[in-house]
Amino acid sequence: MRSDIIEKLVSVGLTEEEIRKKIDEKKKEVEGLLTEEGILSIIASEYGITLENEVEELKIKDIVDGLKDVNITAKVLAVYPVKELEGNKKVANISIGDETGRIRLTLWNEQCDYLSEIKREDVIDIVGAISKKGMKDTELSLGYKGKIIVNPEGKKITLEKKEPSRKSINELKKGDRYTEIRGTVVKLYRLRIYEGCPDCFRRVEFKDEKKYCNSCNKFVESIYIPICEIGVDDSTGYIKCILFGNVAEELLGKEGGELYSSLAELSKKTYSLKKAEEEFIFENFYYLLGKEVLMSGRVEDNEFLGLEFRTYALKKFDELKEAYKILGGME
Numbered sequence: 001m002r003s004d005i006i007e008k009l010v011s012v013g014l015t016e017e018e019i020r021k022k023i024d025e026k027k028k029e030v031e032g033l034l035t036e037e038g039i040l041s042i043i044a045s046e047y048g049i050t051l052e053n054e055v056e057e058l059k060i061k062d063i064v065d066g067l068k069d070v071n072i073t074a075k076v077l078a079v080y081p082v083k084e085l086e087g088n089k090k091v092a093n094i095s096i097g098d099e100t101g102r103i104r105l106t107l108w109n110e111q112c113d114y115l116s117e118i119k120r121e122d123v124i125d126i127v128g129a130i131s132k133k134g135m136k137d138t139e140l141s142l143g144y145k146g147k148i149i150v151n152p153e154g155k156k157i158t159l160e161k162k163e164p165s166r167k168s169i170n171e172l173k174k175g176d177r178y179t180e181i182r183g184t185v186v187k188l189y190r191l192r193i194y195e196g197c198p199d200c201f202r203r204v205e206f207k208d209e210k211k212y213c214n215s216c217n218k219f220v221e222s223i224y225i226p227i228c229e230i231g232v233d234d235s236t237g238y239i240k241c242i243l244f245g246n247v248a249e250e251l252l253g254k255e256g257g258e259l260y261s262s263l264a265e266l267s268k269k270t271y272s273l274k275k276a277e278e279e280f281i282f283e284n285f286y287y288l289l290g291k292e293v294l295m296s297g298r299v300e301d302n303e304f305l306g307l308e309f310r311t312y313a314l315k316k317f318d319e320l321k322e323a324y325k326i327l328g329g330m331e
């Protein structure tokens with residue numbers, strides 16, 4: 001911002017020395033009430049330079065601890081439910097991203113009302129946010145006078161594209177985020193299905209005999225969301241993999257609704273739902289045993305069961321690329 005204004009002043013014929021002098025003069029005039037940037041804006045306007053609509057837009061990678069008045073355009077990656085706090089306070093988080101990274105934005109109290117208009121995949125203009133160090137990374141919160149413009153006209157965001165890093169299963173560590181594994185399905189644990197919100201995929205609740213999403217704060221037409229648990233072995237190790245929603249449907253080649261009716265049918269004849277969930281996957285999808293899979297995902301540590309691979313996507317094999325990887329590994 002500051003250097004932009006100086007550049008503009010230079011372009012209308014001032015030397016840096018003259019600018020410096022003017023800043024010092026103004027400083028005395030305003031008796032320390034303005035920042036240097038504020039002073040520069042005044043000088044700029046005296047020279048007929050307009051700075052309107054030139055609010056600097058940052059990219060996520062530029063956001064460091066301690067910035068005020070952050071303006072940024074980003075895509076909504078996830079919207080988390082509003083939490084009620086003591087003393088009638090509310091807080092909510094959304095996760096946003098652009099081509100340079102991702103960051104969390106926190107909304108307080110009446111700012112949480114924005115959540116009724118914001119959903120995943122929306123592009124939002126955030127005006128007047130503040131950055132600070134959070135528990136893990138730098139985070140944003142909307143300032144007192146901050147605002148959000150949902151789906152501003154003509155703005156598009158392409159998300160950061162990262163190639164997942166390929167690892168063998170014995171190399172996987174808790175917290176690995178964008179990782180790829182290749183292995184063989186050697187175990188089918190169970191297939192669970194729940195009724196979820198079509199927008200945010202969270203479990204719906206019943207309210208007045210209708211389905212309600214607490215996180216989107218509205219009644220919804222729920223969908224059946226499968227969660228499939230399989231065991232994968234790649235000869236270096238074994239890991240339990242959790243496939244969720246579309247990814248599970250892709251592996252099983254059936255849609256959630258269809259899976260739900262067959263599972264419901266079977267559970268009538270089985271003494272517990274868990275038993276039905278286990279029998280169902282084994283009886284209907286035993287042919288998956290021995291299937292080779294290439295998956296991207298992240299590694300989580302399950303307190304009781306050890307490491308788990310949360311699968312983001314099943315990937316198609318690119319035979320040639322795979323061959324190069326194997327050859328490369330043999331060198």
Ligand SMILES: [Zn+2]
Pocket residue numbers: 197198199200201202213214215216217
């Ligand atoms: Zn929802």
